[in-house]
Amino acid sequence: MSRASQAARLRIGPRWFSILVLPLAITLLLPGKDFSESKNPEPPIRIPSNVAWTKETLTIISAGDAFRGLLLARRCNHCHGEEGFSSVPAFPNLAGEDRLSFWKQMQDFRSGKRISSVMQGIAEGFSAHDAADLAAYYAMLPTASDPQDQRAFPQAMPDPSRASMAIRLIVFGDGQRGIPPCQSCHGPVSYVKGAPPLDTQNGIYLEEQLEHFSNGNRANDINVRMRSIAKQLTAEEKTALSEYYGAGHGPGVNSR
Amino acid sequence: MKKKIGFATAMTLVALALLSTRFYMVDLSVWHFLGGGEGPDPATLHLRGEFVESNLGLAEDPAGSVTVRMIAQQFVFVPQCIAVPAGVPVKFRITSADAVHMLSFLGTNYGLKAVPGEVTEATFTFPRSGKFEIPCHEFCGAGHYAMRGHLEVVPRDQFASLLPGERRNCEPR
Numbered sequence: 001m002s003r004a005s006q007a008a009r010l011r012i013g014p015r016w017f018s019i020l021v022l023p024l025a026i027t028l029l030l031p032g033k034d035f036s037e038s039k040n041p042e043p044p045i046r047i048p049s050n051v052a053w054t055k056e057t058l059t060i061i062s063a064g065d066a067f068r069g070l071l072l073a074r075r076c077n078h079c080h081g082e083e084g085f086s087s088v089p090a091f092p093n094l095a096g097e098d099r100l101s102f103w104k105q106m107q108d109f110r111s112g113k114r115i116s117s118v119m120q121g122i123a124e125g126f127s128a129h130d131a132a133d134l135a136a137y138y139a140m141l142p143t144a145s146d147p148q149d150q151r152a153f154p155q156a157m158p159d160p161s162r163a164s165m166a167i168r169l170i171v172f173g174d175g176q177r178g179i180p181p182c183q184s185c186h187g188p189v190s191y192v193k194g195a196p197p198l199d200t201q202n203g204i205y206l207e208e209q210l211e212h213f214s215n216g217n218r219a220n221d222i223n224v225r226m227r228s229i230a231k232q233l234t235a236e237e238k239t240a241l242s243e244y245y246g247a248g249h250g251p252g253v254n255s256r
Numbered sequence: 257m258k259k260k261i262g263f264a265t266a267m268t269l270v271a272l273a274l275l276s277t278r279f280y281m282v283d284l285s286v287w288h289f290l291g292g293g294e295g296p297d298p299a300t301l302h303l304r305g306e307f308v309e310s311n312l313g314l315a316e317d318p319a320g321s322v323t324v325r326m327i328a329q330q331f332v333f334v335p336q337c338i339a340v341p342a343g344v345p346v347k348f349r350i351t352s353a354d355a356v357h358m359l360s361f362l363g364t365n366y367g368l369k370a371v372p373g374e375v376t377e378a379t380f381t382f383p384r385s386g387k388f389e390i391p392c393h394e395f396c397g398a399g400h401y402a403m404r405g406h407l408e409v410v411p412r413d414q415f416a417s418l419l420p421g422e423r424r425n426c427e428p429r
Contacts, residue, residue: 015260019267041317043421046310052300173331173402175391178428180331184399192330192354222302223327223353224309224334232336232428 049113049220051104053193061103061132069137072130075122084141089204089246096143099135101196105220106131114220143200158243162236166244169237177232182241194222203246210238298353298372301327307351313423314338314346320417326350328357328370331399333390335425337406341415342385349377360393361407367393382409 051057076094080086084095094102108114109123126134158166168174173181185192187199198206212218213230221227233241301307307327313335315323324346327334330353340346350359352370359368366380382388390405406428418424 019264024271041420042306043310043423045308048302048309050303052303054297054299173399175402175404178332178336178402178404178406180399180402184331184397184402190398223329224312225329225332228332228334228336 047113048224049104049108049222050111051107051194052222053100058100060128061099061135063129064099064103064132064134064136066133066136066140068130069133069135072126072134073137075125076134084138085200086202086205089202090208091202092205093200093202094138095141096197096200097135097138098191098194098196099132099139100194102135102138103128103131104194106134108220114218143197158240158247162240163244165237166240169233169241170244174232179229179232198245200248201245203242206245207238207242210242214238295374296351298351301351301353306349309334311423313425314340314418315423316418316420318420321345321347323347323349326359326370326405327353328359328392328396329353330355330397331392331403333357333359333392333403333405335405337408337426337428339408339410339415339424339426340382341412342382342409343412345379345381347377347379349375351375355396356394357392357396357403358394359390359405362389362391364388369394382407385409385411 079088079091080094084097085093105114106123106126107128109116109119110126112120123131169179170182173179173184181189182198183189185195187195187197209218210230210233213221213226214233216227219227230238296305296307302309306325312325312327315325317323322340322344324338324340326338326348328350348359348368350368350370351374352372354372356372357370359370361367361380363386364380364382366378368376368378370376386409388407388409390407392400392403396403406426408426
């Protein structure tokens, strides 16, 4: 047998085949990476919130009808104010509330993932679509200051030293302690799904929520985000932040 | 002809090496891009799968191997602080809930990319004990520069072993 015919017999295909396709084919045939979960026994599963930012959820929320929301909001007016500004500082203002955030809190009140004896009963009266309508209505309400409205803030002018502390946290955060700047999720610099705007919120309500996040009383934040941040804040920083935002000094005031 | 067979074999070996080794810093699995991976959905990490919040942190299986599960998200790592034993191979399994993030273990040569929809896995050994920072090393958004985790490497003899269902992390401050 001649050398040439031997070579012809051994060759499987053209040259590029042996160079490019063969290695790829062989690697494709190899067993893939093991993606199965490992064998560590898992602790009892804890789900913070039944809401997930899937396409279906976003579709429901964006289908909200603000006019229907206006009619439904009569049930909320007594505590949260006709214009979305609460008369009682312990209740949150809803004017200009982020739609995703509002809807998620309503679902969490309904399912008991966020515990509130008052709100649970009320939220049970609203379906997912009702909550989307309400969210659309409240998102539409103006947050611009109007001397005629009954808003509960400014509650107090922030102490100047605390105000600088708050500004530092809002704008820069504290990297050493793993505290990201507030404005990188709550706006106006950038937004994260489910993060409400804070700049027209009631200070007393904000401080209460920060406290609840840090001691775990409120644990409905997805992937432990706010809980791990609030845990890092000192009591003084919590006061400073809520005072600053509560006084209507937030960086995004009237910008939306 | 022998040369050609040798060349093809060499190319195959190179491809194999590329696909199977852990790259220097980035531990991406090629299988994912070839459609082989079954990564978790970043939107529903908290509902099901191994990245639910009660399963995060350090776990130890009865054989003694140690696994750390972490989520990187805008702009915090969860858990923010992890404690691992020194001189023991620690398996990291991390994923991202939104953008691409990267853990860079300061003081070591280790890094890990967190990619949404994919589990990144790598095994690192930390020889000396101490406290290290894990800044995010991939621009992930406005709060990127303040995104930082903490790593505490504890001497082996001081590291109490975990119960089967127990998850451990530490207080960062």
